[in-house]
Amino acid sequence: xxxxxxxxxxxxxxxxxxxxxxxxxxxxxxxxxxxxxxxxxxxxxxxxxxxxxxxxxxxxxxxxxxxxxxxxxxxxxxxxxxxxxxxxxxxxxxxxxxxxxxxxxxxxxxxxxx
Amino acid sequence: xxxxxxxxxxxxxxxxxxxxxxxxxxxxxxxxxxxxxxxxxxxxxxxxxxxxxxxxxxxxxxxxxxxxxxxxxxxxxxxxxxxxxxxxxxxxxxxxxxxxxxxxxxxxxx
Numbered sequence: 001x002x003x004x005x006x007x008x009x010x011x012x013x014x015x016x017x018x019x020x021x022x023x024x025x026x027x028x029x030x031x032x033x034x035x036x037x038x039x040x041x042x043x044x045x046x047x048x049x050x051x052x053x054x055x056x057x058x059x060x061x062x063x064x065x066x067x068x069x070x071x072x073x074x075x076x077x078x079x080x081x082x083x084x085x086x087x088x089x090x091x092x093x094x095x096x097x098x099x100x101x102x103x104x105x106x107x108x109x110x111x112x113x114x
Numbered sequence: 115x116x117x118x119x120x121x122x123x124x125x126x127x128x129x130x131x132x133x134x135x136x137x138x139x140x141x142x143x144x145x146x147x148x149x150x151x152x153x154x155x156x157x158x159x160x161x162x163x164x165x166x167x168x169x170x171x172x173x174x175x176x177x178x179x180x181x182x183x184x185x186x187x188x189x190x191x192x193x194x195x196x197x198x199x200x201x202x203x204x205x206x207x208x209x210x211x212x213x214x215x216x217x218x219x220x221x222x223x224x
Binding site: 001031033037041042043045048090092096098100101102103104105107108110 | 144145147149155156157159162200202204210211212214215216217
């Protein structure tokens with residue numbers, strides 16, 4: 001199984017600023033995803049991070065607000081831009097093997113926006 | 115898209131009790147996983163189980179793909195079992211995009 005690390009593990013940010021979250025995997029993976037989990041809620045997929053090309057965003061999420069990079073098969077970043085208190089959530093990176101299609105999650109980044 | 119419903123939404127147990135969590139899904143799937151999210155937010159893989167039955171210690175899971183449901187059994191519950199249990203599925207023939215249920219929140223009292 002893949003081992004995933006995320007940085008930072010938590011942060012408190014001011015309204016209007018941006019935060020970049022890093023996700024590092026210990027092996028090359030095809031599929032990488034970014035999720036948001038608002039307090040007391042389930043996981044919502046933000047986007048699929050595509051290596052070497054633009055991410056594929058889910059309905060309700062846009063590149064200007066959540067720019068994503070994936071320069072190689074082991075690393076990705078998610079930026080939360082122009083933050084507001086509504087962005088306070090846990091942000092989770094995940095990867096999926098293709099055979100079998102088992103998904104693994106990083107430890108998450110707990111973001112609080114004041 | 116595929117719908118995933120988990121029940122019950124909340125569950126409170128005394129230590130030592132057994133419980134069954136259910137996941138219903140609205141379409142054929144080629145992937146189903148159960149996760150436990152501990153109180154610190156970490157999501158832990160419990161089972162990859164698109165069909166059949168698996169057991170791991172006090173936990174076991176059964177997926178009946180033809181009837182579109184999966185069950186997670188917790189026996190002799192412990193306080194460390196507390197947290198939220200999520201079911202996630204991928205629709206057969208679709209893209210590799212997992213869809214999560216709303217979860218079952220479990221509290222185990224000593």
